[in-house]
Amino acid sequence: MTKKQTIEDMHKLAEVRGGRCLSDKYINSQTKLTWECADGHTWDAVPAKVKFSSWCRVCAGGEKSTIVQMRELAQAKGGKCLSQHYINTGTKLKWLCSKGHVFERAPVAIKSGKWCSKCSIQQRAISARAGIEEMQQLAEARGGRCLSTDYTNAHTELEWECHNGHRWPAKPNSIKNGSWCPTCRLTTEDKCRIIIQELTGQAFIKNKRVIKPYELDGYNETLKLAFEYHGIQHYQFLEHFHKFYGQFLERQERKKEAMCAAIGIRLIAIPYTAAHSDDELIRFTRQHLKLLGVPLVTNKVNLSSFYEGLKPLNKLRELARKHGGECLATSYINNKTPVPWRCKFGHEWNAKPNDITSSQWCGKCAGNQPLTIADMHETARQRNGLCLSNEYINSQTHLLWQCEQGHTWKATASDVRSGRWCKKCSTKRRSEARKDTIEEMHELARQRGGECLTDVYVNSQTHLIWxxxxxHEWPAKPNNIKNGTWCPRCKNRKK
Structure with a gap:
């Protein structure tokens, strides 16, 4: 059995080092005592460390090297560390940045990359100005304008205007990646559709099933013929804005052509340069149909019906965009004639414009249409999993599900569609979150010059040992420590 240490043992330990132990009471090997070296430097340290060769940091050059490190750290950032003494990673030091701002920050914050907050605010303002200027240049290159005056980040929508005066909201990233005015694109695409339909006497409908996962702007099964309208973004790439996006679009279009050719579909690609005038667009389309040997029923095209229906059609498209979806109609008759729609989840249906104007939208999303087992398979696919059942009865009947990790369980369609998924994965994520949190507690204690002695974190209201x-040791809730409380005994001693 190991002999219990005493304060006398600590005095002897210090004498061996040529110094003294100034404390008069020994508690255990992890409770700090006060020591003094032969040169008169005093410090607090646990007996266990002193026993295993740790001694005066000042004599060893430890304190000096630490403050020197802080000075080197500041110098690397173009500034200075104005403090003379280093205590620990959580105790603030005084710093000077290259702009002359004096501020206080803990070493742990400086080491993690933080620096002068005034400079940081100024830099964000400069970045925002540069960001909005870049967006204005990007819009100008497309012949339009960026109407917003403030830039937040690449994912916050700005207001844009094309050369035809159409306005719409879009994220900077989306514009940088080649998208532009949705109204202009749909307008010209529809014009191409009407021209090719009149010349051939056949219907050309949008199709995203023939060459999955790609969509064709128009396809006719009888003629085995498809068309694609290529807007300005397919051709005009400014290296500063697009980088590799142009190459990506090129690869995508080549893949579409190859997939069409493989199944015997002839594809006409109509560039935006052919759409400068109606006559030019008709001439280009007619010429390419003849080159492909497609029989024509007429050589003339009347676009008056297109222009008459354009205004109400644009209103329907704008209405669909407000719902986060699309109006798939290529012509408009009146507000009581159903037209096709698509919601943001890909559900398609026909509805009267009047109904949509009255705030009706996707019946499936609203739960008004009966669900099927195919809907369950799609729900699971969206979560990267599987629905293993083959029959759907109702939303309260249990089905068998499998997540991407291979876990299987039973749950109702109602539960899964409301957002619930694999319990095992959810438990694992919560466990990982707890692990991260206990590490935060340990770091919080270190910043206070102490320790968190607990290894498991439950929640912010469950006591840990500090x-x-x-x-001094005591139990306290993580929330209390986060809010600034610390050792109650030290607090009472100060009083």
Whole structure:
């Protein structure tokens, strides 16, 4: 059995080092005592460290090297560390940045990359100005304008206007990646559709089933013929804005052509340069149909019906965009004639414009249409999983599900569609979150010069065991420690 240490043992330990132990009471090997070296430097340290060769940091050059490190750290950032003494990673030091701003920050914050907050605010303002200027240049290159005056980030929508005066909201990233005015694109695409339909006497409908996952702007099964309208973004790439996006679009279009050719579909690609005038667009389309040997029923095209229906059609498209979806109609008759729609989840249906104007939208999303087992398979696919059942009865009947990790369980369609998924994966994520949190507690204690002695975190209201720099131990809730409380004994001693 190991002999219990005493304060006398600590005095002897210090004498061996040519110094003294100034404390008069020994508690345990992890409770700090006060020591003094032969040169008169005093400090607090746990007996266990002193026993295993740790001694005066000042004599060893430890304190000097630490403050030197802080000065080197500041110098690397173009500034200075104005403090003379280093205590620990959580105790603030005084710093000077290259712009002359003086501020206080803990070493742990500086090491993690933080620096002068004034400079940071100024830099964000400069970045925002540069961001909005870049967006204005990008819009100008497309012949339009960026109407917003403030830039937040690449994912916050700005207001744009094309050369035809159409306005719409879009994220900077989306514009940088080649998208532009949705109204102009749909307008010209529809014009191409009407021209090719009149010349051939056949219907050309949008199709995203023939060459999955790609969509064709128009396809006719009888003629085995498809068309694609290529807007300005397919050709005009400014290296500063697009980088590799142009190459990506090129690869995508080549893949579409190859997939069409493989199944015997002839594809006409109509560039935006052919759409400068109606006559030019008709001439280009007619010429390419003849080159492909497609029989024509007429050589003339009347676009008056297109222009008459354009205004109400644009209103329907704008209405669909407000719902986060699309109006798939290529012509408009009146507000009581159903037209096709698509919601943001890909559900398609026919509805009267009047109904949509009255705030009706996707019946499936609203739960008004009966669900099927195919809907369950799609729900699972969206979560990267599987629905293993083959029959759907109703929303309260259990089905068998499998997540991407291979876990299987039973749950109702109602539960899964409301957002619930694999319990095992959910438990694992919560466990990982707890692990991260206990590490935060340990770091929080270190910043106070102490320790968190607990290894498992439950929640912010469950007590953990803490130890201060003087060796006092006590239980406290993480929330209380986060809010600034610390050792109650040290607090009472100060009073």
């Amino acid at each position: 130890r201060c720099g003087r060796g």
